[in-house]
Amino acid sequence: MEAGLIAIGAGLAVGLAALATGMAQARIGAAAMGVIAEKPELTGRAILMVAIPETLVILGFAVAAMTIVLL
Amino acid sequence: MLTPMTKLQIVGRKGELEHALEELHVLGVAELIEATDERLERHEYDSEHRDELRFLVAEADAVLALLPAGEEPPGTPVSAAVDTVPGAVDTDVLRRQLDELGPALEALTARRESLRDELVVLPRYLEPLQRLLPLIPELADLDDAELDTLRLDTIALVLNTDDDRLVETLRSELAATIGSRFELVSTHVDGGAIGCVVVFPHSVSRDVHRLMGSEHVRQVALPDAFARLSLRGSVLAMEHRLEEVSEDLAATERELIAVVEPHAEQLRNLRAGMAAELDQIHAVELVGATKRTFVTDCWVPTRDVDELRAALLERLGPALVVDEIEMSRHNPETPVLLHNPGWARPFEFFVRFLDIPRAGSIDPTILTALFLPLFFGVMVGDLGYGIILFVAAIAARRRFAERSPFLASFAWVMLLGSAWAIVFGVLFGEVFGDLGKRLFGDWAVWMYRPGADSLEPLLLFAIAIGAAHVVLGVVLGLREAVRFREHRVMLDKLGTLLVLGGLFAIAGLVADRLPAGVMTPAVAAIIVGIVLVTSLHGALGLVMGPLELIGTLGNVLSYLRLAAVGLASAYLAIVANELGSAGPIWMGILIATFFHTLNLALAAFSPMIQALRLHYVEFFSKFVIGGGRPFRPFGQRPEDPTAKSMP
Secondary structure (H helix, E strand, O other): OOHHHHHHHHHHHHHHHHHHHHHHHHHHHHHHHHHHHHHHHHHHHHHHHOOOHHHHHHHHHHHHHHHHHHO | EEEEEEEEEEEHHHHHHHHHHHHHHHHOEEEEEEEOOOOEEOOOOOHHHHHHHHHHHHHHHHHOOOOEOEEOOOOOOOHHHOOOOOOOHHHHHHHHHHHHHHHHHHHHHHHHHHHHHHHHHHHHHHHHHHHHHOOOOHOOOOOOOHHHOOOOEEEEEEEOOOOOHHHHHHHHHHHHHOOOOOEEEEEEEEEOOOEEEEEHHHHHHHHHHHHHHHHHOOOOOOHHHHHOOHHHHHHHHHHHHHHHHHHHHHHHHHHHHHHHHHHHHHHHHHHHHHHHHHHHHHHHHOEEEEOOOOEEEEEEEEEHHHHHHHHHHHHHHHOOOOEEEOOOOOOOEEEEEEOOOOOOHHHHHHHHOOOOOOOOOOOOOHHHHHHHHHHHHHHHHHHHHHHHHHHHHHHHHHOOOOOHHHHHHHHHHHHHHHHHHHHHHHHHHHHHEEHHHHHHHHOOOOOOOOHHOOOHHHHHHHHHHHHHHHHHHHHHHHHHHOOOOOOOHHHHHHHHHHHHHOOOOOOHOOOOOOOOOHHHHHHHHHHHHHHHHHHOOOOHHHHHHHHHHHHHHHHOOOOOOHHHHHHHHHHHHHHHHHHHHHOOOOHHHHHHHHHHHHHHHHHHHHHHHHHHHHHHHHHHHHHHOOOOOEOOOOOOOOHHHHHOOOO
């Protein structure tokens, strides 16, 4: 029972963080595509901007990993 | 590394300007810039001649583009013909040649376009008719004359919707208009459309057409060649015509090539000469002049200055003066030329992709070449996948070595990454996930990565790599700040380093790796660091300072993706093996092969993106100063040495 709850908690930590990352990337990605269409030379920076929210899901992973390791 | 650049001023007799420019064009190592002295006069070139050259170059490109891909690209310079002074290329020769080719090419390209249109349009008629034929077998064989005899009319429609209710609406409207004296059959066709045929007595034809008109239903008339045939006859004729069109198109393209090919080499030579002349005209406009002399400023890689000076003096004699102008190394106007050892050169693309470093700053190419493959290897970390990617990268490099330098460079990056994947595959004891463990037991040199006890050390390993990489970035940023004498940035980097050092010391203390005496200096370093970073932001420092430090800590934690992506890949491989071992052996091999192929494709793509992101966001942001202007030498050949040699 307890192991199951820990697993659900870890899953929620990663899943919700991934959802938030996806929402942020959807908005930034749409804007980035607009920028690239206007100025293709900014492709590198646009990709960088799209990649920034990924840290959220990595932090979610860190919380999930700590939940599994420490509890 | 950034190639040191020197700014030169070349002064010579006015009459020798064109020869000087020709020699500079041959050498291809100098970027001409506008002479800045306001006392100098400017050349204004005949814009009509320039426009004519541009037009002819564009025309020649259009003709050469008719040759199939793989032939030399349009405008490939031929070294003997490109370094000409303005006016040396006879534009009449090219114009005559284009005039001579023009009529034949126009007729052939018009024919080709018409055939291509037919190839696109015919299937649009054909497909709905093919679907409708089985629904009206009796009517399909009747042509227009026979339908007239039976006093029947037909209408074929394509409704651009897949909603069947529209057909029912059409049926009820027809019933309301002409009663039950019609037959309507319909079928779904590709592209989300519905094909319909309506058959009705000739006597109500006007009512039906009026209804179609009032409801804005547009009929698509068949091309004339197929209009009076039976439906089946139209379908057969269209199928036959489609075969003919494909053959005609291939024949027309062969004819086009046969017309252009005999002239291609001469066209390329003339085109290259004119492109060079356009270069020269642009160069002449940058040059300043006095009554008897010309003055031109240019940037040259420092290593090429002596060679350039010797070549100019040999060609134009001692009356020419080549002076070096003192400039700061950090002058933002200085063009940037990256020059790295052959093994690191393919990584220049990834650096340029983000931004070009500013003159006098650090070129991160070598650091990228060291760390990017390492991060890729940590994430993939599988002997089986590593070997497959290694072999694929070798094959790709051989295949694309001549044809595509970009793909060959990418294959080199993949080669180094897969070599690290093999190394970490041995350390983690993974061969296609847990297949190695199933066959040979736990043979990991360090730890079996997907094992229950491995999560903690794996996370610590990822954070350790992150800490080292971020600290290296901050140290390099501190070095840049010292070189550029940017005191605020210097203090900011110093404060960040103190806070990071203090936090790492406390972490070591908590893990019993450092003595208790470390606590006091660690706390002191953190406090001093926070005060330094906070004080730099003025009134907003209390908010911005801590936020910046938290951001840097977030950068370190971001390296946890090395563990996360790696574990995801390993678990997917284990799932593939589990599924593969569930059923009969032949099915197991098929399923496992499918999932491992999928995982391999992900392993080749995702870790590369993540490794790049770690460089762009976490590492480069600490020290790379962008905004550099690429070096564009006058008379540069496509096979420029900076892009040519590969490891």
